[in-house]
Amino acid sequence: MFITSLCYFFLLIILNKSYCEEFNLYGDAGQAYALEINVGHPEQKLSVLVDTGSTTLAIASYARKDSNKYFRSENSTTLNNSGKEVQAKYSQGTWxxxxxxxxxxFSSLKSVPEVRCDIALITKSHKFFMNGSGWQGLLGLAYLPVGAWGxxxxxGSWLDSVEKNLxxxxxxxxxxxxxxxxxxxTHYGKFEMFDDSMTSSKSGVIYRTPILxxxxxxxGVLAVRISTPLNESTNTSLKSFESNRTINDSADNHYRETCIKxxxxxxxxxxxxxxxxxxxxxxxxVVNELxxxxxxxxxxxxxxxxxHGEAACWPEPQEWSLPSIAIDLLSTDADNQYFTLEIPPQNFMRVVTARNNSGEGGxxxxxxxxxxxxxGGKETVLGYTAMEGLQVLFNRSAGWIGWQPSNCGPKARITxxxxxxxxxxLLCELTKPVPDVAVSIKAAQWTLCAISIIAAAVLIYLLAPCIKMFLVRPLPRSQQISLSQAALVEQEAS
Known part of the structure; x- marks a missing residue:
């Protein structure tokens, strides 16, 4: 009996190790997801937000009023400080x-080695760090053109340094x-890194949208609408427009106008x-319908x-029965295909306070x-509210983002x-895909080169008479030239 119980105990431990997932992302209400980072030698542990909207790894290097935790650069024996000033401006905040x-x-990323990379040491900021924030910086995961500048x-970016190392x-x-x-x-999640060759072998159906x-x-975000049965919503889907094109041209035009907007x-x-x-x-x-x-x-x-972004409070937690929000995204499979993210109300009715206060009165x-x-004025941003309950895979080199339902969080769907x-x-006047950042840089270089050549040609044309007169003047006897140079001058003069 004892041996049987012992076997069950070890089996439980093995199953727990096999199926218990380790999460490395955490965040407080209203804040993005943070990841623990080790910087310098000896290592200093900090928390940084994972940010796909910027490129630079930037960390606080000074004490703030609301936090005394920051990177102490004088304690790192491996730090190289260039002293060059850099800065960044975000939709909210600057530094x-x-x-x-x-x-x-990153200790939670077992397959990623320690690398030396560029870091922006923040010395002054404005509305960047939120009051009481549990993080000391951010890890930019976008492409190089949206990094800090000086x-x-x-x-450079941390991701580029990792790719260069590997x-x-x-x-x-x-x-x-x-x-x-x-x-x-408190919200939680998981950040993982993969070799690009492994992304095609990931299990499950992945819906892919191209990085334009x-x-x-x-x-390409084609529509954001309320997901309700057809004929019950004034802002229906592209699919319904296609099936009712002959009788609902005004709605079709409205969809196209919205898509362009x-x-x-x-x-x-x-x-x-x-x-x-x-x-x-x-x-x-969208809000009027909600x-x-x-x-x-x-x-x-x-x-x-x-x-107006004000909070609404109740004495007990709410279980929302509102309709979902549907987001249509362009598909990589064909230029006339799209798929739909269905975001449940548990995502967009965000909890910002959940507590029981005990006092003298009970x-x-x-x-x-x-x-x-x-x-947002003219731009569209799918923040983490649109990503919760989903697994979102960013394949940087191939230029696509993959979406699939997650086994944790709200019950978001993809259809x-x-x-x-x-x-x-063409319908939505989307920007044509660009294969790589280098293409844009090379195009700019060739354009500047062409302009320089044209300008030089015009200048030579205007100065040609003067140059010709100077070249055909008799040379002083004392000047020594080679025969080949003299022949060339004579040939041009004739």
Whole structure:
């Protein structure tokens, strides 16, 4: 009996090791997902946000009013500080610092070696670090053109340093699980790195959208709408437009107008942004429908919550019965195909406070929520609100982002692929895909070269008479020239 029980005990341990997933991303309510990093020798442990909306690894190197935890550069024996000033500006916040390099290691990424890479040591910031934030910097995962800048300075990225060290391109995956429970506002997830050759062998169906330009992770967002049965929504899907084209041309035109509006400036996937940010017109349409759905279900929520980012609070946690938000994305399989992310209300009705306050008067519960949508002027940003409950794989070298449902977090769904009768790139006036950043740089170099040649040719043409007169003048007897040079001059003169 004892031996049997012992066998069961060891079997339980083995199963637990096999199926218990290790998460390395954590964050407090309203903040993005942070990853633990080791910088310098001796190692200093810090937390950095994983940010697909920028490129630079930037960490605080000074004490702030709300936090005394920062990178102490004087304690690292491996730090190389160039002293050159660099800076960065984000949609919210700015910082100024110095360019340095040091050894960086992520202990939770077993397959990624310690590498020396560029680091921006932040010395001053404005509205960058949030009050009470548990992180000291951010890890930029985008392409080089959206890194920090300075005069005659190019700031490299950690990802590029890893690829150079391993001598192969790398992909990364974000599995964002959201909050742990209805009564806990802390969210968690997992960050993984892969050899690009391994991404094709990953299990499960992966829906892929192309990266249209390799700066940010810029993609084609075709529509953002309320996901309800057909004929019940005023903002229906592209699929319904296709099937009702002859009787609903005005709706078709509205879809095309919306699609162009969504991509007018740029549409990006940004894990460093919290909300789904939409152009003003699209934001108003989507929120109006959500508000109407809430009123229909007798849910009283003030307009300040829907339109002005104010929190709404209840004495108990809420289980939302609102419709999902559908996001149509261009597919890599064909120019006339797309697939749809269905984002449940548990994603965009974001919990910001979940606590029970015990005092002299007894226990007082407070569960507060904010809307995970915001107006963004002309740009579209799919923040982590659109990624929770999904596994999002970024294949940088191949130029695509893969989406599939996750085994943790909200029950987000993906449907498709859906077909359309014409090119969606043309319909929505999307930017044509660019194979690589180097293409743009080479194009600019060739353009400058061509301009220089044309300018030189014009200058030579204008100065030709003067040059000709100077060349045919008799040379002083004392000047020595070779016969070949003299012959050349004479040939040109004749």
């Amino acid at each position: 100024v610092g110095h360019l340095a390099s040091d050894l960086v290691k 005069e005659n300075v190019v700031v 001598n192969k391109p790398m992909s990364f995956q974000l599995k964002l699980c959201g909050v742990q429970s209805l009564t806990n506002a 330009r390799k700066r940010w992770y810029e993609i 969504l991509n007018e400036e740029k549409s990006i996937v940004d894990s460093g942004t919290t909300n789904i940010r939409l152009p003003d017109m699209v934001f108003r349409e 508000r109407s759905a809430a009123q229909t279900s007798n849910m009283l929520i003030l307009d300040e919550f829907w339109y 226990t007082v519960s407070e569960f507060c929520y904010k809307l995970g949508l915001e107006a 498709g692929p859906h077909n359309y009768s014409m090119s969606l790139t």
